Amino acid sequence: MQIARAWRQQPSNLRLVGSRCPKCEALLFPERIRCERCGETELEAYAFGGLGKVFSHSQVHEAPCGFESQVPYVAALVRLDEGPLVATMLADVDPEEVRVGMEVEMVTRRILVQGDDGPITYAYKFAPVLKGI
Amino acid sequence: MRQVEITGVGRTCSEEKWSRGLVDLAVEAAGFALADAGGKAEPTALVVSNAYGGALGDQRNLAAFLATRLGLGAVETHSVSADEASGGSAVRLGLALVQSGLHEAVMVVGAEKTSDALPDRLEAVRATGLDAVREAGFGFGPAVASGLGMQRYIEAHGVDRALFYHLARTAHHHAALNRLAFFSWELNEKQYLGSPTIAHPLTVCDQAPACDGAAALILGKPTGDGPRIAGSSSVSAPTGIGGPIESLELPAASRSARDALARAGMTIGDMSLAELHDSSSFIAALSIEAVGLAEKGAALHAAARDDFVIGGRCPLWTFGGLKARGSAPGAAGVYQIVEAAMQVSGRVRSNAVEGASAAFVQCLGSFGATAVSHVIVAG
Amino acid sequence: MKPDRAVGIVGYGAYIPRYRLDASEVERVWKGGVRKPGGSTKAVAGPDEDTTTIAIAAARNAVAMGGVETAQLGAVWFGTESKPYAVKPTSTIVADAIGALPRANAADWEFACKPGTEAMQAATAMVGSGMARYAMCGGADTAQARPGDVLEYNTGAGGAAYIMGPGNESLATLQASTSYVTNTPDFFRREGQPYPSHGQRFTGEPAYFRHVQASVTDLFEELDCGPDDFTFAVFHQPNYQFPMKVASKLGFPKERVEPFVLSRIIGNTYSGAALLGLARALDEASPGDRILLASYGSGAGSDAFAFEVTERVVEARKRGGIPVDAYLERSKMIDYAVYTRYRGKLKLS
Numbered sequence: 001m002q003i004a005r006a007w008r009q010q011p012s013n014l015r016l017v018g019s020r021c022p023k024c025e026a027l028l029f030p031e032r033i034r035c036e037r038c039g040e041t042e043l044e045a046y047a048f049g050g051l052g053k054v055f056s057h058s059q060v061h062e063a064p065c066g067f068e069s070q071v072p073y074v075a076a077l078v079r080l081d082e083g084p085l086v087a088t089m090l091a092d093v094d095p096e097e098v099r100v101g102m103e104v105e106m107v108t109r110r111i112l113v114q115g116d117d118g119p120i121t122y123a124y125k126f127a128p129v130l131k132g133i
Numbered sequence: 134m135r136q137v138e139i140t141g142v143g144r145t146c147s148e149e150k151w152s153r154g155l156v157d158l159a160v161e162a163a164g165f166a167l168a169d170a171g172g173k174a175e176p177t178a179l180v181v182s183n184a185y186g187g188a189l190g191d192q193r194n195l196a197a198f199l200a201t202r203l204g205l206g207a208v209e210t211h212s213v214s215a216d217e218a219s220g221g222s223a224v225r226l227g228l229a230l231v232q233s234g235l236h237e238a239v240m241v242v243g244a245e246k247t248s249d250a251l252p253d254r255l256e257a258v259r260a261t262g263l264d265a266v267r268e269a270g271f272g273f274g275p276a277v278a279s280g281l282g283m284q285r286y287i288e289a290h291g292v293d294r295a296l297f298y299h300l301a302r303t304a305h306h307h308a309a310l311n312r313l314a315f316f317s318w319e320l321n322e323k324q325y326l327g328s329p330t331i332a333h334p335l336t337v338c339d340q341a342p343a344c345d346g347a348a349a350l351i352l353g354k355p356t357g358d359g360p361r362i363a364g365s366s367s368v369s370a371p372t373g374i375g376g377p378i379e380s381l382e383l384p385a386a387s388r389s390a391r392d393a394l395a396r397a398g399m400t401i402g403d404m405s406l407a408e409l410h411d412s413s414s415f416i417a418a419l420s421i422e423a424v425g426l427a428e429k430g431a432a433l434h435a436a437a438r439d440d441f442v443i444g445g446r447c448p449l450w451t452f453g454g455l456k457a458r459g460s461a462p463g464a465a466g467v468y469q470i471v472e473a474a475m476q477v478s479g480r481v482r483s484n485a486v487e488g489a490s491a492a493f494v495q496c497l498g499s500f501g502a503t504a505v506s507h508v509i510v511a512g
Numbered sequence: 513m514k515p516d517r518a519v520g521i522v523g524y525g526a527y528i529p530r531y532r533l534d535a536s537e538v539e540r541v542w543k544g545g546v547r548k549p550g551g552s553t554k555a556v557a558g559p560d561e562d563t564t565t566i567a568i569a570a571a572r573n574a575v576a577m578g579g580v581e582t583a584q585l586g587a588v589w590f591g592t593e594s595k596p597y598a599v600k601p602t603s604t605i606v607a608d609a610i611g612a613l614p615r616a617n618a619a620d621w622e623f624a625c626k627p628g629t630e631a632m633q634a635a636t637a638m639v640g641s642g643m644a645r646y647a648m649c650g651g652a653d654t655a656q657a658r659p660g661d662v663l664e665y666n667t668g669a670g671g672a673a674y675i676m677g678p679g680n681e682s683l684a685t686l687q688a689s690t691s692y693v694t695n696t697p698d699f700f701r702r703e704g705q706p707y708p709s710h711g712q713r714f715t716g717e718p719a720y721f722r723h724v725q726a727s728v729t730d731l732f733e734e735l736d737c738g739p740d741d742f743t744f745a746v747f748h749q750p751n752y753q754f755p756m757k758v759a760s761k762l763g764f765p766k767e768r769v770e771p772f773v774l775s776r777i778i779g780n781t782y783s784g785a786a787l788l789g790l791a792r793a794l795d796e797a798s799p800g801d802r803i804l805l806a807s808y809g810s811g812a813g814s815d816a817f818a819f820e821v822t823e824r825v826v827e828a829r830k831r832g833g834i835p836v837d838a839y840l841e842r843s844k845m846i847d848y849a850v851y852t853r854y855r856g857k858l859k860l861s
């Protein structure tokens with residue numbers, strides 16, 4: 001049962017927190033302790049806005065174990081508006097409706113459940129943007 | 134580059150070997166290689182590659198256990214784990230141990246036991262060769278990543294999905310001539326197109342099948358007439374499936390190919406054959422383009438023209454490749470070199486590449502983040 | 513009950529999952545059904561959804577509308593009867609997701625279908641006493657019913673969140689609230705049981721009707737007002753008949769009540785029900801409107817509230833949030849088989 005690891009990922013999982021390098025202004029997701037581009041180690045927490053576009057998608061029929069309860073799911077790469085490419089699943093959309101370039105926003109869903117007595121990992125998926133008024 | 138000689142080779146059948154465990158598979162292959170070297174070699178170092186053992190609850194520090202079973206005494210051992218590039222990395226390490234003068238004879242063994250794990254558990258372990266937190270933790274494994282990649286390739290290059298068939302066809306055609314292959318049969322288009330979907334549009338036939346197997350070789354100073362390693366290079370690219378999927382390129386594969394060939398004083402055009410990393414149709418297509426065997430977007434057309442079949446422009450996967458010889462991932466990189474070595478020394482019968490004098494070999498790990506290339510030439 | 517300082521709703525948000533099961537499907541599988549589809553549906557949570565994810569979505573909508581800095585929330589209080597963890601608060605996960613931690617109280621509330629309105633009273637008290645500038649309350653559920661039981665026709669999933677804050681920042685100010693609670697075992701679930709038990713017809717007069725009528729009557733007395741003083745009235749809605757009947761008994765005309773009974777579309781969303789009805793009323797309301805809210809929770813009790821809508825409702829809607837109608841319109845029909853898979857009713861191990 002993995003508890004500490006799940007906890008450690010909460011800021012990025014729940015609030016899309018990554019890092020911003022004050023030196024070279026790189027925006028990195030997920031959080032880093034060292035900037036990949038310039039080596040700076042005093043990075044700032046940066047909460048990404050949650051908006052993005054579908055870059056690539058594939059409907060999964062055979063999943064690695066742990067994910068079979070969600071099959072069929074749409075695996076996707078989403079390009080956040082701020083730049084980074086995120087590996088994720090799409091939510092609330094029929095596979096045949098998905099289009100590359102589709103505008104999506106982050107939603108929080110159950111990603112993984114560790115058995116009957118382990119923790120539930122809540123993390124990001126991306127769903128078509130719902131319009132307000 | 135100071136050449137190193139391959140003085141003995143061995144490999145087990147690629148299969149689901151229910152009756153044999155990981156260590157014994159390695160022992161078997163090592164035994165073949167030692168016998169092939171005619172008992173002349175007394176390796177003082179043993180480098181063993183294995184990708185999944187520890188993660189599946191199987192033997193870790195495999196090299197130490199193999200050394201004991203082989204009665205190799207106080208040998209230096211290294212256990213190498215680099216996802217599917219483990220075998221190539223192990224060979225490179227073995228090469229360096231000989232080139233440096235630290236050892237006169239080094240044995241390299243690659244082994245993998247996948248059939249003890251159920252397929253979905255195996256895929257979850259394979260997934261940790263990708264980003265363990267951000268990709269594996271979010272429902273991505275190599276199959277899903279290749280599915281996404283295939284989708285992009287089809288759209289970006291405007292090719293018909295059915296064209297990927299020719300990669301698998303090529304591999305199977307050669308495996309049908311290899312009695313030690315896992316899928317030793319021809320693949321027809323109907324079977325390919327009817328294959329179940331794993332992650333659209335990737336199907337079972339677009340993925341190399343996981344199996345058990347071990348391969349071994351003995352490296353020594355270039356004093357005899359055995360095949361040589363004339364070039365070697367290991368290069369990395371940024372990790373993350375996004376890179377290859379977005380660019381449809383494998384920069385580490387390109388660069389390590391160029392470097393290895395340069396060190397051998399050769400180009401890809403000089404190669405009589407190549408053993409590339411066909412873990413999936415997507416990676417296979419990109420590999421062909423990365424090493425310069427086809428222009429970007431043209432790999433499938435080249436395969437359709439029979440460029441890569443024995444008798445064609447540059448035979449690939451001459452024993453079946455990962456796709457049809459089978460994928461024992463930690464061992465794959467060593468199998469490739471054993472097969473290449475056999476080709477250039479004319480030791481192959483039905484699937485021989487006539488007059489083969491130079492072979493290019495490449496294996497990749499972590500979706501192209503690690504690329505290890507070697508050039509094998511006749512002695 | 514009134515707080516010393518003026519308190520009201522600064523922002524609110526709703527969330528309803530997109531899947532719908534037609535009641536005729538339950539009928540078909542369990543009774544060899546003759547009911548035609550299209551009569552009523554219920555909202556069903558998807559396989560990756562639960563009370564926590566619903567509450568988080570509603571909370572985010574409330575924050576978007578309220579424009580509140582979440583670090584200023586003194587409390588994040590959600591009520592449910594379908595907690596993903598029997599022990600471990602859902603509210604801490606919601607609070608974390610919206611950035612309200614670490615300096616906030618976060619706890620889960622339970623009182624069958626009314627813990628959300630209890631939390632609303634408590635949030636009002638926290639703001640009204642000056643202990644916090646803002647406090648979030650809400651209710652969400654993905655309640656289960658025994659397969660084939662009458663409840664299965666309409667146990668739905670959904671939730672809503674409300675940010676209580678100073679009256680002069682509110683889109684609707686609270687005039688007064690009452691609670692009427694007794695020890696009545698009309699509907700309950702024993703520890704470890706997957707499905708609830710209920711008293712069938714006993715859940716009517718001695719339970720729902722008695723308590724809702726009592727809390728509303730008490731509220732009328734406290735404010736010296738009557739049904740004609742309200743533009744809209746929202747009642748707990750386990751089905752269509754109960755809220756319409758209690759409204760009629762209390763003297764409310766049908767047209768002021770019916771648009772906010774969502775149960776024929778989304779079923780009974782338990783802790784989310786009354787609060788979702790209120791959200792729709794607020795979506796429709798104009799400045800100056802007065803809205804009555806009366807919840808009901810088995811066990812049993814009812815909380816009643818009187819709100820007056822302010823001019824700030826117009827700019828609040830522009831600031832953010834998603835109207836309830838957008839969620840009602842977003843729907844994907846599923847059949848009973850897919851429903852049993854999504855709701856974990858199949859024995860997998």
